[in-house]
Amino acid sequence: MASYLGIDAGTQSLKAIVIGEDAVLAESAVHFGRDLPRYGAPNGFLPGDDPAVRHADPRMWTEALELALQRLADAGANLADVRGISGSGQQHGSVYLDRDGGLSRATSPIWMDRSTSAECREIAGRFGARVQAETGSPPIERFTGPQIRKFFKDDPEAYARTARIHLVSSYLCSQLIDADAPVDTGDGAGMNLLNLRTLKWDPELVEFTAPGLLEKLPRLVPGDTIAGGLAPRFARYGLKPGTPVAVWSGDNPNSLVGTGAAEPGMAVISLGTSDTFFAAMPAFRTDPEGCGHVFGNPAGGFMSLICFTNGSLAREKVKEACGVDWAFFDREALRQTPFGNGGRLMLPYFEPESTPLVLKPGVRCNFAEATPAERIRALLESQVLSMRRHSAWQGQAFTRIRVTGGASQSEGMRQLLADIFQARIETIQVANSAALGAAMRAANAVEGTPFAALSARFCRPTAVVVPDSSKREQADAMLAAFTAFEAEAPRTRG
Numbered sequence: 001m002a003s004y005l006g007i008d009a010g011t012q013s014l015k016a017i018v019i020g021e022d023a024v025l026a027e028s029a030v031h032f033g034r035d036l037p038r039y040g041a042p043n044g045f046l047p048g049d050d051p052a053v054r055h056a057d058p059r060m061w062t063e064a065l066e067l068a069l070q071r072l073a074d075a076g077a078n079l080a081d082v083r084g085i086s087g088s089g090q091q092h093g094s095v096y097l098d099r100d101g102g103l104s105r106a107t108s109p110i111w112m113d114r115s116t117s118a119e120c121r122e123i124a125g126r127f128g129a130r131v132q133a134e135t136g137s138p139p140i141e142r143f144t145g146p147q148i149r150k151f152f153k154d155d156p157e158a159y160a161r162t163a164r165i166h167l168v169s170s171y172l173c174s175q176l177i178d179a180d181a182p183v184d185t186g187d188g189a190g191m192n193l194l195n196l197r198t199l200k201w202d203p204e205l206v207e208f209t210a211p212g213l214l215e216k217l218p219r220l221v222p223g224d225t226i227a228g229g230l231a232p233r234f235a236r237y238g239l240k241p242g243t244p245v246a247v248w249s250g251d252n253p254n255s256l257v258g259t260g261a262a263e264p265g266m267a268v269i270s271l272g273t274s275d276t277f278f279a280a281m282p283a284f285r286t287d288p289e290g291c292g293h294v295f296g297n298p299a300g301g302f303m304s305l306i307c308f309t310n311g312s313l314a315r316e317k318v319k320e321a322c323g324v325d326w327a328f329f330d331r332e333a334l335r336q337t338p339f340g341n342g343g344r345l346m347l348p349y350f351e352p353e354s355t356p357l358v359l360k361p362g363v364r365c366n367f368a369e370a371t372p373a374e375r376i377r378a379l380l381e382s383q384v385l386s387m388r389r390h391s392a393w394q395g396q397a398f399t400r401i402r403v404t405g406g407a408s409q410s411e412g413m414r415q416l417l418a419d420i421f422q423a424r425i426e427t428i429q430v431a432n433s434a435a436l437g438a439a440m441r442a443a444n445a446v447e448g449t450p451f452a453a454l455s456a457r458f459c460r461p462t463a464v465v466v467p468d469s470s471k472r473e474q475a476d477a478m479l480a481a482f483t484a485f486e487a488e489a490p491r492t493r494g
């Protein structure tokens with residue numbers, strides 16, 4: 001039976017998954033901090049004094065890749081049956097190589113780095129609204145273009161010695177094929193360098209970002225391209241040399257596939273430390289408020305990605321302030337209080353917020369007194385209203401939304417999502433949607449199996465909550481009240 005291997009190089013760990021006909025056959029994981037302590041990155045990045053600077057040693061990712069394969073082989077996975085491989089990388093991170101393939105920059109800035117505000121201002125100053133209109137996002141600190149510009153400014157000599165700049169995804173794909181791998185349009189869109197209207201590097205943006213950069217960027221290809229054959233050295237894990245390796249992509253494009261949402265009409269909400277909302281888009285369009293991003297969809301077309309920083313982070317803070325446990329959220333808070341909660345709203349910016357952009361943290365409520373149950377409902381309803389409000393720019397009425405992540409276990413939260421979005425909420429239990437998506441992409445690229453058929457096999461929902469249609473008008477009124485309240489809050493951009 002043919003099987004496919006998917007690899008996900010995330011922030012804190014690297015995971016591998018092997019899928020067969022309709023089941024996951026084997027999995028392995030390498031935790032950077034625990035398993036590779038010599039790289040000094042307990043949380044996946046190098047600790048430092050400046051919280052805006054977040055780098056990692058790219059050799060750690062290469063070593064983790066080998067170790068994850070070794071662990072699959074040690075666990076008895078039959079890697080000789082693998083017919084195709086692909087992968088997923090944390091987005092935006094960049095690796096700098098010299099002419100001989102050595103590192104021209106010892107460390108790689110990753111997506112958590114926020115040290116490029118000056119470069120973002122310079123790019124915005126030169127190109128204005130064109131950056132977002134054509135690359136899908138305004139200049140963003142963690143995006144690769146501003147990061148490359150900072151490197152060019154800080155260390156022009158090392159920049160001059162750099163022959164190739166890879167993303168985490170194309171760097172690890174290059175390791176597998178032992179050749180210079182291309183970047184796919186999914187991950188390439190997280191750089192502020194790819195023109196999504198032409199699907200080519202934008203020559204003016206690229207040259208302004210750093211002189212001579214065009215020659216240092218990999219080739220750009222669609223997500224179903226075979227980058228090359230597996231290098232002979234991977235035979236030591238039982239894999240067949242020459243096995244087709246499909247171009248890697250970013251973790252968000254891979255998760256879109258791995259949650260079964262690669263076709264437009266369905267959205268995914270991941271309720272994690274941050275909450276994210278993403279969906280396939282039928283056509284290219286951008287968020288007029290500049291918060292949502294547009295990336296390439298590995299299945300063709302585009303996808304949205306909207307990140308709400310204060311997700312579980314805020315739920316945790318309110319839980320602590322109320323002195324309750326998680327069970328209280330479902331059992332008491334959402335049961336004892338009515339939908340709408342007497343109009344109580346909360347803007348839970350415990351940390352700087354990306355959507356809407358709020359650089360100065362602070363929590364704002366439109367009420368003074370509330371019981372713990374009312375306070376919790378105010379937070380949860382406001383979080384869901386914010387997701388509905390800030391995903392509306394896509395112009396799609398989502399009738400099906402898939403939820404994943406810790407807080408999706410709460411049935412009360414799922415009912416709230418159903419009633420506020422007036423959508424069917426489907427729970428999916430994929431612990432590792434990025435690696436699964438990568439394996440599904442390998443199957444699609446190598447044997448041509450359509451994504452819809454792969455989703456039916458690997459991404460079945462485990463529970464469904466339907467909306468109460470009698471709450472539709474009330475939900476619309478709550479959205480209007482939330483929009484007005486949020487508009488009064490201090491903002492930096494928008």
Ligand code: XUL
Nearest residue numbers: 090091092111142251252
């Ligand atoms: C997306 C983003 C993160 C990274 C790491 O823009 O910065 O989701 O891809 O997961």
